[in-house]
Amino acid sequence: MAGITSYGAYIPWYRMNRKVIFEQMGWFNAATAGVARGEKAVANYDEDTISMACSAALDCMTGQRREDVDGLYLASTSLPFAQRQNAIVISDALDLRSNVRTADFAGALKAGTAALLAALDAVGSGNGASWMVAAGECRVGKPGSAQEHTFGDGAGALMVGTKKVIAEFKGSYSVSYDFLDYRRLTEERFVHPWEDRWIREEGYGKIIPEAAQGLLKKYNLKMSDFAKIIIPCPMTNWIRGFAKALGAKDEQVEDNLQAAVGDTGAALPLMMLVAALEKAKAGDRILLLSYGNGSDALWFEVTPEIEKARGRKAIQGHLAKRNDFNTYGKYLVFRDLIPLEVGIRGEINPPTAMTVLWQQGRTISALVGVRCKACGTPQYPKHSVCVNPECGAIGQMEPYRFADKAGKVVSFTGDNLTFSWDPPSIYGLVDFEGGGRLFMDFTDCRIEDVKVGMPVELTYRRKYSDKQRGYYGYYWKVVPAKG
Amino acid sequence: MPKGIKNEVAVIGMGCTKFGELWNKTAEDLIVEAFQEAVADAGIEKKDIDAAWFATIFDAENVGKSAVRLATTLKLPYIPVTRIENFCASGTEAFRAACYAVASGAADIALALGCEKLKDTGYGGLPDFGTLLGTDNRITLPNFxxxxxxxxxxxxxxxxxxxxxxxxxxxxxxxxxxxxxxxxxxxxxxxxxxxxxxxxxxxxxxxxxxxxYDCCGVSDGAAAAIVCRAKDAKKFRKDPIYxxxxxxxxxxxxxxxxxxxxxxxxxxxxxxxxxxxxxxxxxxxxxxxxxxxxxxxxxxxxxxxxxxxxxxxxxxxxxxxxxxxxxxxxxxxxxxxxxxxxxxxxxxxxxxxxxxxxxxxxxxxxxxxxxxxxxxxxxxxxxxxxxxxxxxxxxxxxxx
Structure with missing residues (x-):
């Protein structure tokens, strides 16, 4: 029987108090006072949907074997690339096999559950043993809008399969409507919303219940059969009454993450499910609902295997690692909403050679270096001649993965001279557990946090943007490790 | 064990411009100034030079690639001229090449000249390195x-x-x-x-x-050295250095x-x-x-x-x-x-x-x-x- 076999999540380090937004933009739209509460998670300058979904997927790989994964689906309405499959970037970063099935799911906020259902169908029909589903969002609300407050950045990931299932998939019910609550053309950045009261009452208020009740009827269930009900609706004030109308009690309703993260769109149902799984116990039934051009309702029953699927950051681990982000101007720059005088250094932008990326392959994407078969020294990038001065063997290299290794700082600096979107640019030498040394960027830290000898861990980020030529380069950086 | 060039080569003439933010001087001005001081100091003429080495790094700063900029600036008469680029040690590398040329007998008198016009970049400090080293380095190295x-x-x-x-x-x-x-x-x-x-x-x-103040000045300037075999040095001056x-x-x-x-x-x-x-x-x-x-x-x-x-x-x-x-x-x-x-x-x-x-x-x-x-x-x-x-x-x- 198919079901969820692992879970993971990602929430960016930066959290912005929504009052900061209101202080800057409330003069224009006083009505946003109603949504200007709590915090929203804000992607760092080097993060986007691909990098965050990849981080969630890496978290979800905890205890999983890369070789066993047969497919990867990515869901989002804020995919960086219109052409160049976004999912394959993550599949490569995870160092999955080449004979995997990958696809992007986009367009509707229910894309997250659509991808999950497709993956469940794939493993349920015997087309694969194990399938990764990642969903991420990095949506930008137009300055002055309510969405500027409500939208948050983050990602969730689920592995589905038929063995060692932690939450068995019991069934689903879907409805689809061309309900025009929000719309956006391919070439546009910001959504066009219709009136929020209409969206609330005719959208969330009717479409989610229709899917939920359709599922209950189909499987002859009652709302009280569920330990947790996931209603990915950002309207926190209203959700309690809404849940009551659905026949659910307060304690059954999973937190909608709006106070600490924000509306992560297509990723929200998956992230809320991850939060529910973190505290679930065997026998719990979970009702997962989604919303957006219809609704998918899925139900799961948690198995005793859930106890073996701990030891990851998931939602709670990421919520605990945070940093205040209270500079609205910096937020506008990070999201490319205002032009910045980057100076002549910042204007330097040589073209990226696609041939070189293809030659480097997993060296760059998955941080796969080499290890000398003669002396065992790990090294990065690919070397033909062993760098160990005692060895120097030629052509004795085998692939060696650095991506899952812990590191330690050898040297560092915070560079105010070089161009960076968030100066100082912190970088240095890092030695890895088991050997090997890389000269790397540090991220999600302050210069005063960094010390020689400090433990660090790897994170997948957007290294640079070349909008002039339609390219984002992704690579690995290090962040201070917990502990 | 190589015997090296100890006491084989002497410096008989040197020149150096004032270093600084020389907004109104071109690379050509600086090359000529350093060269003239060195030649006068050595008491030789241009035609006495058998070979020359030119040290410069950032060809984008109006010096260009190859050694032709030195040859054409000084109108060197079809002699061997080579550009050397070995990061910031290029100057000593040009000097080393000139020393080896006279020590080997390939030349009697050789010139080493280095020049850089850094203040034509439009910003303080040297250019960033990470972005300029090709695609794989741009991705895998910090923009240091x-x-x-x-x-x-x-x-x-x-x-x-x-x-x-x-x-x-x-x-x-x-x-x-x-x-x-x-x-x-x-x-x-x-x-x-x-x-x-x-x-x-x-x-x-x-x-x-x-x-x-831990960082050095980033400047415009040029310097030149003229070398010959040590045994010939006293023909040019009484106080050569070896x-x-x-x-x-x-x-x-x-x-x-x-x-x-x-x-x-x-x-x-x-x-x-x-x-x-x-x-x-x-x-x-x-x-x-x-x-x-x-x-x-x-x-x-x-x-x-x-x-x-x-x-x-x-x-x-x-x-x-x-x-x-x-x-x-x-x-x-x-x-x-x-x-x-x-x-x-x-x-x-x-x-x-x-x-x-x-x-x-x-x-x-x-x-x-x-x-x-x-x-x-x-x-x-x-x-x-x-x-x-x-x-x-x-x-x-x-x-x-």
Whole structure:
């Protein structure tokens, strides 16, 4: 029987108090006072949907074997690339096999559950043993809008399969409507919303219940059969009454993450499910609902295997690692909403050679270096001649993965001279557990946090943007490790 | 074992422009100025030169690729001219090539000339490196700068010897303050102001822990040297200086890619020092070297060099610094010219400019900064960064 076999999540380090937004933009739209509460998670300058979904997927790989994964689906309405499959970037970063099935799911906020259902169908029909589903969002609300407050950045990931299932998939019910609550053309950045009261009452208020009740009827269930009900609706004030109308009690309703993260769109149902799984116990039934051009309702029953699927950051681990982000101007720059005088250094932008990326392959994407078969020294990038001065063997290299290794700082600096979107640019030498040394960027830290000898861990980020030529380069950086 | 070129080559003429922000001078102006001074100093004519080497790095700054810029500027008459680019050590590399040419007999008189016009970039400091090294490096390396590359050596050194940032920076500040003082005594220096230690300590951070005054001047300038075989030198002048050794050591990749290097020293300086001392027959450097010019692109580089060249014992540089060992009136004055710190650093010219200072000191022509009766001078010219670099060390002397 198919079901969820692992879970993971990602929430960016930066959290912005929504009052900061209101202080800057409330003069224009006083009505946003109603949504200007709590915090929203804000992607760092080097993060986007691909990098965050990849981080969630890496978290979800905890205890999983890369070789066993047969497919990867990515869901989002804020995919960086219109052409160049976004999912394959993550599949490569995870160092999955080449004979995997990958696809992007986009367009509707229910894309997250659509991808999950497709993956469940794939493993349920015997087309694969194990399938990764990642969903991420990095949506930008137009300055002055309510969405500027409500939208948050983050990602969730689920592995589905038929063995060692932690939450068995019991069934689903879907409805689809061309309900025009929000719309956006391919070439546009910001959504066009219709009136929020209409969206609330005719959208969330009717479409989610229709899917939920359709599922209950189909499987002859009652709302009280569920330990947790996931209603990915950002309207926190209203959700309690809404849940009551659905026949659910307060304690059954999973937190909608709006106070600490924000509306992560297509990723929200998956992230809320991850939060529910973190505290679930065997026998719990979970009702997962989604919303957006219809609704998918899925139900799961948690198995005793859930106890073996701990030891990851998931939602709670990421919520605990945070940093205040209270500079609205910096937020506008990070999201490319205002032009910045980057100076002549910042204007330097040589073209990226696609041939070189293809030659480097997993060296760059998955941080796969080499290890000398003669002396065992790990090294990065690919070397033909062993760098160990005692060895120097030629052509004795085998692939060696650095991506899952812990590191330690050898040297560092915070560079105010070089161009960076968030100066100082912190970088240095890092030695890895088991050997090997890389000269790397540090991220999600302050210069005063960094010390020689400090433990660090790897994170997948957007290294640079070349909008002039339609390219984002992704690579690995290090962040201070917990502990 | 190669016998080397000790006492085979002499410097018979040198020239050096004033270094600085020479907004209204072109590379051509600077090349001509350094060349004319050197030729006049050697008492030769252009037609006497058999071969030339040209050192320059950033061809984008109006010098272009290849050696033709030097040949066409000076209208050299179809002689061999070669451009050398080996990071910031290019100047000494051009000098080394010229020395080898005359030592081998391939040329009787050779010219080494370096020039750089850094103030045509439009910003302070050298260009960023990460973005300019090709696609794979752009992705896999940080977008690092020179100060960022050297600042890492400071964090590693401080950590290794248990120095607080304050203690470490205070030792570095002494170095920079000393070099600024020496620069005030040098008419050709870029920066000619005294800077007290406290000002240095409080300066804005450029790359942690290095502040503004830990960084050298980025300048325009040119320098030239004319060499011949040592046995012919007295035909040109009574006070030539003699080349005792010129060594270069290039990173093997160990520092950047292997965990055996701890970042607190420059491996190539150690090797180039050993090689140069051996070629020159120097066995007790702390006693035999009279003075030296080092590549103080950043104050930390100068500190590391004291130890790497075996002048200070490991971990003892800070003690020597505070004791004034390397001050102008100390036992072994370092950077009497003002160094890169205050004389300036037009990259291609720097290595030759260092030899120029040793040349003037050995001839007793160093004006107010003259060191008393020096016999042996050393230059250390660095290209790259502590984790990936090349180091030239040359030793010159007054006597054969």
């Amino acid at each position: 700068t020179a100060p960022g590359g050297f600042a890492q050596a400071a964090t590693s050194y401080f950590a290794k010897y248990g120095l607080t940032a304050e203690e470490g920076k205070r030792a570095l500040a002494h170095i920079s303050s000393k070099s600024h003082h020496n620069g005030t005594l040098n008419l050709k220096a870029h920066l000619r102001t005294e800077v007290p230690v406290e000002t240095i300590m409080k300066a804005p951070i450029i790359a942690y822990p290095l502040g503004l 080349v005792k050794g010129v060594a270069i050591s290039v990173s093997s990749g160990r520092e950047m890619f292997h965990t055996s290097w701890d970042g607190s020293y420059i491996a190539t300086t150690v090797q180039a020092g050993i090689a140069a001392y051996k070629e020159a027959g120097v066995t007790k450097p702390r006693e035999e070297i009279s003075m030296f010019e080092v590549h103080d692109c950043f104050s930390i580089t100068e500190l590391l060099t004291y130890e790497d060249l075996q002048l200070s014992a490991r971990g003892k540089a800070v003690e020597d610094i505070h004791n004034g060992f390397y001050d102008l009136d100390g036992k072994i004055p370092c950077n009497p010219s003002g160094g890169l710190k205050s004389f300036g650093h037009p990259i291609g010219a720097t290595g030759i400019r260092m030899i120029y200072e040793m040349y003037l000191q050995l001839q007793g022509k160093a004006d107010k900064r003259q060191i008393k009766d020096p016999r042996l001078g050393l230059t250390m010219n660095l290209g790259g960064f502590p984790l990936l670099n090349l180091i030239s060390v040359s030793i010159v002397g007054k006597d054969l």
